[in-house]
Each structure stands twice: as structure tokens, then as C-alpha cells.
Amino acid sequence: MAKIIKIKAIDGSDVEFYDEVKASGGMKDVYFSPTKQYVVAFFRDAKLNNPQNKDRLETICNSYKERIFNQVGGSYWQNLLAWPDKVVQHGGLIGIVVPFYPSNFFFAKGSINNDFLGIRGKEKNGKWFVSAKNQNRHLDPQERGDWFKYFQILINISRAIRRLHAAGLAHSDLSCNNVLVDPCTSGSGLIIDIDGLVVPGKYPPEVIGTPDFIAPEVLATKHLPMVLNNAINPARKLPCIQTDRHALAVLAYMYLLYRHPLRGKKIHDADPVKDEDLSMGANALFIEHPTDKSNRVKVNDLQPSQLPQGDPQKIPYTVCGPYLKKLFDRAFIDGLHNPASRPSAQDWEDALLKTVDLMQPCQNPKCWHKWFVFDNTAKPKCPFCGAEYKGQLPVLNLYSSRRAGSFTPDDYRLMVYHNQYLYPWHVNRNISPNEKLTAEQKKPVGYFVFHGNKWLLVNQRLNDLEDKTEGERIPLNQAVEIADGKKILLSKEKGGRLIIVQLVANV
Amino acid sequence: MRRLPVYILVQTSGAMRGEPIEAIKVGLETMVSSLRQDPFALESVHLSVITFNRYPEQILPLTELENMQIPAIAQPTAAGTHLGEALEFMCKKIDSEVVLSTPERKGDWMPLLFVMCDGRASDSQLFQQIIPVVKQKHFGSIVACLVGHNPRKENVEQFAGSVVNMDTADSSTIRSFFKWVSASVSVGNRSVGAADEIILPPPPPEVHTIV
Numbered sequence: 118m119a120k121i122i123k124i125k126a127i128d129g130s131d132v133e134f135y136d137e138v139k140a141s142g143g144m145k146d147v148y149f150s151p152t153k154q155y156v157v158a159f160f161r162d163a164k165l166n167n168p169q170n171k172d173r174l175e176t177i178c179n180s181y182k183e184r185i186f187n188q189v190g191g192s193y194w195q196n197l198l199a200w201p202d203k204v205v206q207h208g209g210l211i212g213i214v215v216p217f218y219p220s221n222f223f224f225a226k227g228s229i230n231n232d233f234l235g236i237r238g239k240e241k242n243g244k245w246f247v248s249a250k251n252q253n254r255h256l257d258p259q260e261r262g263d264w265f266k267y268f269q270i271l272i273n274i275s276r277a278i279r280r281l282h283a284a285g286l287a288h289s290d291l292s293c294n295n296v297l298v299d300p301c302t303s304g305s306g307l308i309i310d311i312d313g314l315v316v317p318g319k320y321p322p323e324v325i326g327t328p329d330f331i332a333p334e335v336l337a338t339k340h341l342p343m344v345l346n347n348a349i350n351p352a353r354k355l356p357c358i359q360t361d362r363h364a365l366a367v368l369a370y371m372y373l374l375y376r377h378p379l380r381g382k383k384i385h386d387a388d389p390v391k392d393e394d395l396s397m398g399a400n401a402l403f404i405e406h407p408t409d410k411s412n413r414v415k416v417n418d419l420q421p422s423q424l425p426q427g428d429p430q431k432i433p434y435t436v437c438g439p440y441l442k443k444l445f446d447r448a449f450i451d452g453l454h455n456p457a458s459r460p461s462a463q464d465w466e467d468a469l470l471k472t473v474d475l476m477q478p479c480q481n482p483k484c485w486h487k488w489f490v491f492d493n494t495a496k497p498k499c500p501f502c503g504a505e506y507k508g509q510l511p512v513l514n515l516y517s518s519r520r521a522g523s524f525t526p527d528d529y530r531l532m533v534y535h536n537q538y539l540y541p542w543h544v545n546r547n548i549s550p551n552e553k554l555t556a557e558q559k560k561p562v563g564y565f566v567f568h569g570n571k572w573l574l575v576n577q578r579l580n581d582l583e584d585k586t587e588g589e590r591i592p593l594n595q596a597v598e599i600a601d602g603k604k605i606l607l608s609k610e611k612g613g614r615l616i617i618v619q620l621v622a623n624v
Numbered sequence: 625m626r627r628l629p630v631y632i633l634v635q636t637s638g639a640m641r642g643e644p645i646e647a648i649k650v651g652l653e654t655m656v657s658s659l660r661q662d663p664f665a666l667e668s669v670h671l672s673v674i675t676f677n678r679y680p681e682q683i684l685p686l687t688e689l690e691n692m693q694i695p696a697i698a699q700p701t702a703a704g705t706h707l708g709e710a711l712e713f714m715c716k717k718i719d720s721e722v723v724l725s726t727p728e729r730k731g732d733w734m735p736l737l738f739v740m741c742d743g744r745a746s747d748s749q750l751f752q753q754i755i756p757v758v759k760q761k762h763f764g765s766i767v768a769c770l771v772g773h774n775p776r777k778e779n780v781e782q783f784a785g786s787v788v789n790m791d792t793a794d795s796s797t798i799r800s801f802f803k804w805v806s807a808s809v810s811v812g813n814r815s816v817g818a819a820d821e822i823i824l825p826p827p828p829p830e831v832h833t834i835v
Contacts, residue, residue: 235657242663248663255666382730389732390734392725
């Protein structure tokens, strides 16, 4: 056993760790504490042990942390952001103390064949899950989770990034290395390595990012000097909120589609390093660009283990539904070389939440995605396994009232499946499912069941529920049938919604 | 999908007999198992092992990590350290195994080369001839690790970008070297510093970086 080193943090508190590197990142080496309540991560480069960096790290551990965590509902963020607690200096190096990650972010099963890779107990680095090869060939099925969980993970990540950006902070090195995910139990995501935070105009970033996630303008200008005439060179693009938005879009594409949005067949240079820089930088081009087809994926270039996910012909990005398609278009077509057009973290959170309401469980028990997004057709089918949906499928179109007596569409649909719950944010336009929800607002208000060959909505907590077509109030613990064309009022309160039912029958 | 080819050259002449060769075997196993725990490496790294004494032999052709079994390395008996011939042999293997970029197809990443030897070349004429050929192969990086008694750095300095010297070729030193090799192989997927240089993890404390 390595010996225990005892030091004092800069704030005077005691810090202990085993003198043995347990993990190494691009910049830091990580040591474990004996209590396993925290880890100590030292920056390998002694040059970073300078007053400016010390000041930056202390600001992150103190005022920035307070700005986010010491607010009403601040504790919510502890599950999404692994924020450093304190700064330490030891052996000429500077480091940070970070809380140990919750146990669901470590593999319980690991890989197939009784964990032939030996990853049980290791961190669930996002790369395990965004790679088709790792999904198809390596991970134990119990670790892989279903498609719904990846939406939940992305909602959590977008929410955490939205909060950072709202505080004026950029993560600057968002990548699947710096996001731990748990698709098998909770669908949660945890942003780690928050020590690289960039505050516009205050501290220059220490990193430019991680390959695959670096924004094109940053890669295209990385050869330029940082400082010109004693000032930051304006031509040199560095990580900021807009580059975080690029990384977030890449993460979303990779978590949902298991391939990289810019990695296609187009050759930019015979030298692989230059080719890589150009294909992710100055010449970056979306592999599913609607008109410029020069960077399409050549299926013959893929390994068999990358299929079928690697082939956009088989599984195009439109399987993610209309709301996300719009955002991918903004991120990889309009905004790829025009940072101001990129969707914000808030845009992603909203679109993901709306998409979740379009999801249907696949009826094929062998389908490993288990869920798909309703494709707006009369004959819905799972794009992953090809199974057609059999039976009646209710689609609820949500309307809300902006002035008394008239309801206008909200561009919001809710797909119904057996045993699905209805929540307050479906009932009222002014409620959004985010960290501000009260405990009461997190509870369902009704549920849907397919019973006696009919679709029913059972009222649990809706005082105003009314079948407008029949002109009947539906009291608590009673059900209303969901039939084609029916109008159902959910709430009479301000922002309250009306449902108009469409029934897709596929028998 | 680009592959990252990694070539490992191991000297197996008499000078390596005993603890050094045993430690190298264990080190290779450790390296493969730690690379298998890296999801980035699993996607891209392909490994080849070439041993050499009087003759070179490719005991492991370029193979992806998940399918890899490190073959047995026999206890060295033969005298003669034909480093030049080994490098020539490896260059031919690279020509046949590594995919170059063409206007139609993306090629592999530039290969990495790790050489473990005592730095002697009994075939000095061939060795001198082959150095320019090695340099033309555009390796991503070449690391030479000197082991054995009285290692000579002059030869390997001519082609290796970095040379590390092990004071003692005991098993723990060699294992820490291979841990460093796997960390160096993985480094391409980590955060890139704003100064645009990849900072390798520090070599293990027992190893001295000479160049």
C-alpha cells in the first residue's frame, strides 16, 4: 500500500491522499483519499503552479461555486456538476480537491464474457457509450441501457451546461471524457473536470479542448500566437460559451447516434494529422449535409462492429425527431462555421424534453434501443429494429389559452403509451420540467392505460378535468376515454391546456 | 475508421536472458490490459510485436486489442543483436500492414514505435543504411528504452525521438515503463493544452529520459 501524504489545503483544512497515481488525464494526475470521499488531482505541469492559476482555481472553488450552489435549489446541481472544493499545493505542483463520484458512475458489470476487459469498478467514461463498436462488442448488455436513458442523460448535461452559461462561465473542455454517464440505472450525467472554467475577459483558458469536440474555429486558428503586441491575439479563437455549444451538439449527436457528425469520407490531406485538423477545423462538413454530399460516410470504410449505427443511410439523424433535427441543422449546417447561430444549452434542454414526449416503447422485445421517436406517419415503426407499431396509438396535440375562450397550438405533442404518467408541465404551459419544480410539481397528476380495448386517462389530481366533447366533468379517480377527435380540458388555470386527440390505428 | 498502429520491437538475444525478458513479458501483458480499459484505445489501437536477435520475427502481426493474445516469448539463447535487420524487417511490415491515405480513402494514423534493447547493433553497416529508411516512415513518435548491462545510447539516438534509460531492468521498473507506454498511446484523445503541445505523462521515476 502506498504511503499516505497529509497536507493542508490553501484554505487551511486537512487533506490526505495515497501517494500513488490512480488515473491520469491530459493535464492532471489523480490521487485517492483514504476515506474515498474526495480525490486530489495535481496539474502535471509545474508551470501551472503560478499565482494567476492559483487565483483562477481559488475563484472557481469559492465565488463561482457559491454563485451556483448557494442559491435556492442550489443543491440540485451537486448531482450534475462535480465541482472542485479546494486548492492544494504540494511538491511544486498545484492541484484541486474534488468530491468522489457517486457509485452509479462506476461499472457494476463492465464488459461481456465476465468482464473480459477488466473494467468493472472503473469510471463510466462517456466514450464507452458513444462508440458503436464499444456498445456492440464490449459492454455488458446491462450496462448499455436503452435509448430513453440517453435522452435523460442529455437533458441532465444540457441543464448543467445551461446553468454554467447562465453564470457567465464556459466549461471550455466539454467532451465525453469529461462527462460520466449512467445509462443502466438512473439516466444521469455528471460533468467533471470543472477546473478549466473560462470567464470571458478574466482568465485565458488552459486547454483548447479534447479532439472530436474542439470547435472548428478553435482548431483552425490554433497555430496562431496567443499574444500579439502584448494583448490577446484577436484572430486566435479560444474556448468560450459558443465553443461549448459546439461540443454539446457533438455530444448530443454522439450519444443518440453512436457516430461523429463530422467524420465522413472526405479527404483533405494525405497526412493524417493535417487531414484530421482540416476535417474537424477549417473544412469541417456535416456528414448528413442535405446538399453538399462530399463528406458522406462510406460504409465500406467502417468496421463491421460499427454497424448498423455508423451508417447514416440506415439510421439518419431524423430518427431523433423534428425538434432535435432543427437543432442539429443549426449546429452542424448553419452554425458549424458561424458560432453565433449555434443552439444554446437551453435550446437543447427544451428540444430534448419535447422529444421525450414523442417517444414510444418499441413492441419488439428484442429491440435493444427499446424506444423510438414517433415519426409523424400513419404507419409508425421503430427505425432501429424495423418493427411496426401494431394497434391504436393516441397522439395528443396540446393547445393552451392565451385569452379567454380560445386555444392556440403549442407546437407540442404527447404520445401516449400504456402506464404513462401525465405531469403538471403537460397540464400548464407556464410550468417547465427543470430544477425549479417544487416537490408537488414533480408528482404525476394522472396516467394513461389501455384497458378493455380502450385508451383511458385516469384522473389523479386534476380538479378541472373535463371532456369538452361530451360536456362532462371527470372527477378524481375517474377515467376519460381517449377517442379520436376528442377535446379534453386539463386545467382552467392561467396557461392551462386543452388536448385534441388523434388516434393512429395500425392493425 | 483510422487505426493507430503501435509497433513494439523487443531484443531477445542472450543479453536479455533472465529477469529482463520475464519482466518485458509481464510488461506487455500489463500494457495490453490497461489499454483494453481505455475506450478510445479499444476503438483505434492495433499492436504488433517483433522480437529480434540474430533474426527478426514478428510474433504478433498488427492486431486489434480485443482479439489480441500476446504470444509466448522464448527465453533468449542466441547471440547476436541485429538491430539493423530488425528495423529493416519492421519497415517492410509497416509497408504491408499500415494503410496509407489515398485520394479515395482515409489511411491509418502515423504509427508509434517502441524499441526495447541494449542499444547494440552487431550489423552496424546495415543499421546505418536503414536509419534514413526508418525516418521516411513518418512515425508519430519513436521511443527507445535501454535495458540490460551497459546499454549504449549512441545507436538508438540516431532514430528515436526520445530515449529512456532504465537503471535496473527489474520487473517493477519495466512494468512502470509499460504503464507509461500505454498512457502515451492514449494521450491523443485527451484534452489538448492551449499551448498546442501534447504533454506526455511523466516517465516513471526510475526511468531517465536522455533525449
